[in-house]
Amino acid sequence: MKMKLAMYVLMFFAILSCNSNAQTKKLSLEPEKGKAIAVFAEGCFWCSEHIFEAVIGVDKAVSGYSGGTMKNPSYEQVGTNRTGHAEAVAVYYDPKKISFKELVTVFFASHDPTTANQQGPDRGSSYRSIAFYKNAEEKKIIQDKVKQLTATKVFPNSIVTEVKPIMDFYEAEKYHQDYIEKNPNQSYVKAVSIPRYNLFKKTYRGKLKPKL
Template identity: 80%
Template sequence: MKIKFAAYALALFTILSCNSNAQTKKLSLEPKKGKAIAVFAEGCFWCSEHVFEAVVGVDEAISGYAGGTTKNPSYEQVGSNNTGHAEAVAVYYDPNIISFKELVNVFFASQDPTTPNQQGPDRGSSYRSIAFYKNAAEKKIIEDKIKELTANKVFANPIVTEVKQVTDFYEAEDYHQDYVKHNPNQPYVKGVSLPRYNKFKKTYKGKLKPNH
């Protein structure tokens, strides 16, 4: 059993018992006019969602699953590490305010990209680090950032982040959305999500929304 599951198994069981018909759905990655969408996986999507939604220029971050082959996977299926999917976020943003390059900076500033199949206390391939791209220009931005971080020895160990083209993104069950906001006193949130976010706030050089 994954450590993250152990921290909140009872709460999750209660949620699922009340919502046995919870479903995931494939999300369109075609943005509205004047907007853009980026997808990242960096461990627990509760943490990632809270981080990206704090950044100026980001309209919304949606928790979900990406990087695998199983269609409409459930949280339990992804957590089994047999679907190929990782917990991920689809970041809806205004490219006139924030660039994809800056979102990549956020991505690397809010995680440890050197731990294979692990982020903090969470272990398994569903918690691996993946920077997704939609085109060649985005791929180059990610690869250039990895080269920069490596050359500057920002991390003590080699970066293991996957650079992968995004194909499908499945929106996670409703109870995962805005989880930190709705469950600030949940043990995992207090012990992992919020400390990770606070660490990001201290080191990130970009613009953050006030009172987030």
């Protein structure tokens, strides 16, 4: 009886895992004409998405997974810290209104890039800091920003942000998209996400969209 029950439990989680995987998909990183896409990982993607979407020139931000090798990873799989992926956001923007360089500024202004495999209360490689680039020009912009922040001692500790070429980006499950907007009273959102967003608003010197 115990063996049969264990078998059903395993089958249930296997089905659940398959269903979770089915909810993720690989996104094309080829932008529409006149638009551009950038990818960043800076801890929980709920807050990252909310922050980038507040910046003028950003059309939208999509929560997802990047930096690893597993295809179509689920939230649960990424959370094991064994897929190589980190929670990330694909930022769709208008380069006529905001530059990649300014998005890099937003990235470093909206999280702590000195904590390895950790962002606030979240720990593990899936929460590590990564600035992705598509070409040599973007790579240099990121590296120059790191040098500038280091030289001016903006952060008390060394920056540990990974600078990596963007390979694949997998859109996260639907319930993760626009999570803060849809769940403003969720405990993590109130205790972690909103305070982080408010701190960003106080320290960022760029242009933000008017509050609706």
